[in-house]
Amino acid sequence: MDFQFTEEQRLLVETLNRCLTDEATFDQRKQTLRSADGWSHALWSTLCGLGVPATLIDEVSGGLGGSAIELALVCQAAGQALLLEPVSSVLVAHAAFSRYAPPALRADIGDTLIAGEKLLVPVIDDRHGSLLATPAADGLQISGQAAVVYHAPLADYWLVAVSTRTGAPADTLVIVPRTAAGVSLKTYQTVDGQRAADLHFDGVAVPSSAIWVTGDRAAVEWVIDCGILALAADTLGSVERTLNLTIDYLKNRQQFGGPIGRFQALQHRVVVALSKVEELRTWLWVTAARFHGALADRRLDVRALHVLACETARHVGEEAVQLHGGMGVTEEMEVSHHFRRLVAAGIRYGSRDEHLAAYAQHRFARSGTPV
Amino acid sequence: MDFQFTEEQRLLVETLNRCLTDEATFDQRKQTLRSADGWSHALWSTLCGLGVPATLIDEVSGGLGGSAIELALVCQAAGQALLLEPVSSVLVAHAAFSRYAPPALRADIGDTLIAGEKLLVPVIDDRHGSLLATPAADGLQISGQAAVVYHAPLADYWLVAVSTRTGAPADTLVIVPRTAAGVSLKTYQTVDGQRAADLHFDGVAVPSSAIWVTGDRAAVEWVIDCGILALAADTLGSVERTLNLTIDYLKNRQQFGGPIGRFQALQHRVVVALSKVEELRTWLWVTAARFHGALADRRLDVRALHVLACETARHVGEEAVQLHGGMGVTEEMEVSHHFRRLVAAGIRYGSRDEHLAAYAQHRFARSGTPV
């Protein structure tokens, strides 16, 4: 049993963090937030130069063939640095690309994805399940909508999960160019400062060459699970940084004649937060390490991970703001930016309660009786 | 709007507390616990001398005609003093007696109940619902069992809630003498040192004169709600005392060169406990004050009360033990006795989760759809 990262993995993290410390500063981020596009093309180029988009593309397609561990490592760094660039979305889409994209498509767009010249992000609205595919002359035709799709406005291609039966969960994956006829979108900034959109598909034609899988709910679930893993990793990075900021603040903020970190009630609350972060860390790496294997049930691991990530995001975020006092609610403090990222993380991909219920159902329900 | 107790109510509490402070000491209790009967006939006589059994009997029958407020006041005092005597059970049965007993029975046994010479306690096993009444020559015949009935072995009469249809909740109230043919019981001490029994009814004959109500689920629910109110009041008394003991301990226990009560982390935990006690106190009196009126829905009030009482019992009990350190788990400390009473309180009359679900169902379910 081995919990160590490989030398390559360690190197990946070091390189990435060194770059982000230099080029993704908090001041830089505040500027980017105010920019028209809401993300930094320059920073993205730098990340591409480091090979970030190649990380999750399979080796046959020319990528680095990273696993769920690499996905989580990169997303953790992205969360620590509060990135506005679509790293997690792109990497999740690339993981799906490596597993499900048809060969012709790999040859066609693999290189531009690896280089980061073209952006592919997932469009999954599993909550509403309102994207429907119907058979068409050569392939499928898609109608419906997808709400609050992170990074959708930044992408060149969308990896879209659609249903083939009305009212049923999505079971089909197709790729749609952002410029396809019949697509419209409303773009906005989210609570955590990222760009997202509500997408509307009005009879969008999908040729059979753009269809990755059909009638395969497990494939869609796999992509969703990658997304949850990526979000949990981002959350881990964010709570780690948030906790460090809070500890620094407690050491330095003077009230009643000394640093407030000497008050035991605050100390014990920090320990509780720290303990939750430690537990999220454990389970993120357990889930990532077992993601591709047969050691455990990935569905249970991921449900548990999401429950922990939602709870930890909420708890650490709220505690950090409270322990920062008034400063915690100001735009100028980094902690308030992490807080908003954590608020969003606690909501995306379904609520903590839904995932806990799904865990219980999957684990304890017997003989088909719904729990 | 008036939250004050009447002069009579204040007097009742003062008299009772003065008596219990003198005669129901902790040392006395430890002796009683070791005694063969497990309760003190002497203390019971004293309480009878103060008129405690008369409190909830209606004035027409010669009692004091107390309301839910008096019921709660007496039970609160009983909880504070950790009474082993069947005060709460008797008072709940008396409340039911005043409301549902047939006139002949009132004339027959009213005086001995008021005097405390004969004891009547409720037998309600709503959880198992396994007592069934079938029609018989003159009245009913009861078979089945009731588990963990507090104070059943101490009583002369049992007020038994039975079902008239298999599998249905109890909807009928009858009185059964402890000595009735066909009755057997297994007696034991409970976790909180009280006496209880598992009752077995094997074709016990109930003459029609002993039937109080039939086919009236609301009547049974009213008695159950009285029981929950009494238990919550007992719990309030117990957590109040527990909190005071804990505060005293924190002031006096010396570690690291001073009283441990100067540690802020412990102080803040006391405040959280204190706040929960304050909230339980509020809701107990709101529930009691509205119990007989039309101001609110008694079923919601009582469900909420039980939820609060279970949570507060558990929280305050566990915190008190923890803050007492090793001393908290010893038999010699009063706090460990309160803790056990609170543990039992958190389990009796159904779990916190069940009552919260019932509240949600009753409050939010629409158009008959089960929530």
Place this chain on the structure above:
Amino acid sequence: MNLALSDDDRAFQDAVRAFIAAHLPADIAQRQLSGGRLDPSDIRRWQAILNDHGYGAIHWPVPFGGQDASPLRQYLFELECALAGAPPQLSFGVRMLAPVLMRFGTGEQQRSFLPSILTGETWWCQGYSEPGAGSDLASLRTSAVLDGDHYVVNGQKCWNTLGQHADWIFCLVRTDATSKPQRGITMLLINMKTPGITVRPTVLLDGTSEVNDIYFDNVQVPVSQRVGAENEGWTIAKFLLVHERTNIAGVPWSKRDFARLLRIAQVATRHGRPLLDDPDFSRRLARLEIDLNVIEYTNLRMLSAASGDLTTPSILKIRGSEIRQAISALTLEALGTSALRLHSVSGEAPMPEDDLTRGVAASYLNLRKLSIYGGSNEIQKNIVSQLTIGL
């Protein structure tokens, strides 16, 4: 014990309802109830309407234009206002400065300042906190040096709420730097137009600028604008803390927000059925409603008691803020990702502003302040501990 309202109080409540139904402007109510942000002009407008109908400050004594309303009536009034969508009255003048002036102010000060508080003409703000004096208020350092018939004020205040709209500020300043921190503090009333005052809004995490830094650079304040004696400011600050507690739990606003949450739970769906029918969600709603009902009656119990337990206001502050924050959090969760939309940036179409999601995330973020300001919940716990354990 009788939890029914007296006939008189019931009549008062009915009258308030009727007044609100007749006079609360529909556009204001619409903004409030749909989670829109507070418009300062709404507050002024509503204060003027209140005053026109004798509701300008019902808790004030009759000679000053109030109704001498009991704490219970104050609560009923605020509850009806909140549920109907009236904006909150600006507490700085009506609830904070006014009682201070009535107790410590000169007759001249009362005549000069009280009437325009009633009419809403003068907007007051508060200058207490400083960068180094938040929870530890007594360590404030903004100085006022007496120079003839003026004080000369220098220093910086922070966490000043809505001062960018204010006409006047009441300030705690240090007039004696040599004595122990609580001594040597004085209260001054300062016109915001006095030369030397700079207001710099602080951008908060919900995107608003609800608070400000205020800088004082040799600001001249006539001695006649001092409240009470020099170096008696701490007494006044403490008086305010004890005095201002009728609505410390914020129950009216929690009830308004909870009603909105219920509406959302009826409309929003999870797995195709109304959220209200989801077992997990309905239980959390139930648990929260219980807390809300309990805190409402804990508050009423305190208001009705001749003399309350000294720990109760702090407990109400702690639990009231926690519950209101919990309501905002559950509302956010009820809406899920659709609450995450903030600012429209797309040229093609305006951002959807349906009533349900509007302002929900911003409100959740904004309400983090509740457990921080007005004596943080940690300070409140220290107070309760001091009163009970005393160590």
Place this chain on the structure above:
Amino acid sequence: MNLALSDDDRAFQDAVRAFIAAHLPADIAQRQLSGGRLDPSDIRRWQAILNDHGYGAIHWPVPFGGQDASPLRQYLFELECALAGAPPQLSFGVRMLAPVLMRFGTGEQQRSFLPSILTGETWWCQGYSEPGAGSDLASLRTSAVLDGDHYVVNGQKCWNTLGQHADWIFCLVRTDATSKPQRGITMLLINMKTPGITVRPTVLLDGTSEVNDIYFDNVQVPVSQRVGAENEGWTIAKFLLVHERTNIAGVPWSKRDFARLLRIAQVATRHGRPLLDDPDFSRRLARLEIDLNVIEYTNLRMLSAASGDLTTPSILKIRGSEIRQAISALTLEALGTSALRLHSVSGEAPMPEDDLTRGVAASYLNLRKLSIYGGSNEIQKNIVSQLTIGL
């Protein structure tokens, strides 16, 4: 990162399983798995069996009779033992005193005391806490005065676990009252039969007497029974604290208890259907299982790391105890009132002792100790805070 067991470790686990299946007495396993109380003779019997098959103390170095087992193997061994219903090994000798003797003891002490720990012949107990020195261990006052070749020991120890069955005790005593508290402490090994020792059991809230007060009245202890140098006892105590942490989270016992809870949830009913099918209950079970799995892997992560984060043992202690307590609480709740039966007092019939409810309430009560002893959870939080905030 590879979370599969190595082939060697898998083989070790298989061997342990086979050994247990062949040699764990059925009556002992039955008592353990049905929530019965621990019988001291079970512990001695099982230790002898373990030793007969080379499992007496697998973590000891080979020269002393151990297997030099890695922390992971120690964990696997304890897990298999717990799940199968083996009693816990008595840690005082095997896990606490033995490493101390190996590190600080003389060759003579090692030869005298280690073998009988392995065989289970000698029952050791620990004399650390005193009435005035619980969490604040350094303030202990039991004195040892050197008199020729003996120390004369006077004082009182409390919270001594299972000392009523013990042959020997290792004790921290004060040998220098003048220096600062942590200095001046010495460790002595004392035969429990030495004149002057009185053991008085403390009755606990679950009715057991698992702990004792031990009184020392001019007890003579040969200098040869001192471990390490005089006044070096604090160093030894700290060594133990750091050393003894493989199983600090108690995961094996939590897993055993959780398995029992699952069995109960399949059999017990609520409203006529199995508790496991109740939505509320199944979610609480799920949430608890997640915590348990997480703490298991947090523990394994620590065991596998060359050098762990210093905060991790404390976190494992805190969370491990909380989770085990939560399992016992949920088990109690699963059984409802039927768990409240304690002692039969009726002559007519014996109290039912069906496997499900037996010992559940007693266990819940007994396990309150977990967050109190071995450095209370509050002390653990102080330690973590010291390591992170450092104030």
